[in-house]
């Protein structure tokens with residue numbers, strides 16, 4: 172089972188802080204997690220972001236002592252998971268909503284879990300109510316939709332009223348309404364001072380759910396910080412402007428050292444100049460403005476910039492997978508349209524509206 | 529530990545498979561017992577020992593195999609549906625989980641063995657009584673020993689299934705092995721050893737074969753056997769314990 176915590180108690184020994192120190196995991200030749208060190212603090216929803224195959228699930232299994240780390244250690248408030256007396260009362264985990272016996276009724280599934288940690292049966296009905304499954308509690312789980320299973324998984328994680336929650340891609344397979352429900356729920360838990368650690372491969376989803384981020388690519392830590400600061404740093408930001416005297420304005424702005432690109436709808440995207448300066452420049456030169464806004468590129472673009480390493484990995488991986496029968500003729504515009512092989516990032520642009528794979 | 533046992537008991541009794549297995553494990557031997565009691569010619573001329581062997585002990589070998597499947601599924605379903613990860617998250621002390629599973633499933637195996645035997649005994653002796661034949665669990669005394677042996681055999685089968693499936697994690701592989709090994713592999717080995725050595729002595733070391741013998745009132749009649757009934761049970765028991773130990777160690781070591 173898991174290794175001992177080798178004195179990994181970091182500065183603040185908050186009871187519910189998750190702490191990983193130098194966590195690594197090899198599966199044969201595959202290095203799934205590579206020297207991962209990060210902290211997850213209470214009172215926030217911390218997103219765990221990385222492309223598919225970047226090691227999120229593996230990291231979560233390592234945290235929970237299910238897989239043994241090849242190196243490093245992890246603790247919950249200074250205690251390794253396997254030393255927690257009643258783990259469910261401290262840490263609630265949802266690894267995969269499908270981890271239920273299909274022919275068991277939801278209520279019985281929770282009974283079995285509750286019993287293992289000395290939790291009263293009436294708590295089972297409470298959590299079923301919390302996630303809105305009371306009416307179907309006596310149905311066999313195989314009759315459940317994926318969304319219902321996710322809710323059941325969250326109910327299971329809530330059984331022991333834990334101060335820490337770990338959820339692996341809880342938004343997977345949910346409709347936008349379901350995702351909103353989860354988002355509100357996690358925010359509510361965090362507001363109560365709990366530690367919430369939730370993974371996703373979609374920055375757009377994370378931007379809605381989380382306020383802190385731990386970003387990984389190919390098992391390595393890439394970024395750690397607030398969502399806002401990370402989006403700020405990596406998002407493509409520009410000033411959008413429309414004007415009947417656009418050419419004149421663009422020339423003036425370029426003279427100031429900015430760059431400009433035209434959009435199909437006859438607007439200019441100006442980079443390297445603050446929006447105020449554009450406005451002042453226009454006023455000073457009596458230029459009429461029809462539009463002047465600060466814009467930023469899509470979150471998914473930011474994410475691609477952020478996980479540049481993983482992207483590199485993808486571009487080398489695609490040609491080898493191109494032998495698949497259904498792949499269209501030689502890649503015209505190399506990457507995006509082809510569904511990438513497992514272990515890489517899903518097709519980028521139309522994500523906003525929820526085009527999960 | 530009590531929490532762990534309660535949890536495993538809830539898991540065992542809340543799957544449909546369990547209900548099905550109780551049904552099969554009990555119903556099939558009873559059907560054979562009834563058929564045998566009704567169809568046997570001139571039962572009044574047969575000894576209580578022979579009738580007991582045919583109508584109570586024999587049919588309940590089925591139950592032993594079902595008990596083995598129960599043991600295999602006790603851990604195997606968790607791997608099949610990946611619930612083992614949920615289970616080990618809820619209680620990361622894996623030895624405690626395994627011990628709880630082992631206790632619950634083995635008691636269940638012993639239980640269905642006992643119920644099946646008692647039902648077969650009740651049904652067949654009622655039929656035999658009406659046919660003026662005599663069969664008793666106490667006459668001769670060896671009937672009772674074999675009866676207990678059959679219950680123990682069910683428990684050991686559960687353990688064997690549990691150990692095997694802990695080691696290979698695939699019920700779809702463990703269950704066929706559990707059936708083929710005793711019924712086919714050991715029969716073939718028996719034939720080979722028997723004809724090579726010209727005596728049955730060497731075949732005594734085939735573990736399942738020895739296990740089956742503890743549940744038969746014809747065996748261990750003083751003359752036969754390298755081991756007595758107790759010795760045979762112990763021998764099979766040690767064999768089963770080794771399988772369980774291998775499965776146990778692997779479960780502690782492996783990633784879940």
Ligand SMILES: Nc1ncnc2c1ncn2[C@@H]1O[C@H](COP(=O)(O)OP(=O)(O)O)[C@@H](O)[C@H]1O
Pocket residue numbers: 198201202203221222223224225226227228229230514
């Ligand atoms: N049990 C395992 N055996 C072998 N390889 C694994 C196992 N689990 C994960 N991997 C590999 O480790 C890498 C990380 O996988 P995973 O943690 O599932 O990523 P993510 O959850 O971020 O999609 C992948 O290359 C995956 O194939």
Ligand SMILES: [Mg+2]
Pocket residue numbers: 224227228229339340
């Ligand atoms: Mg994953």
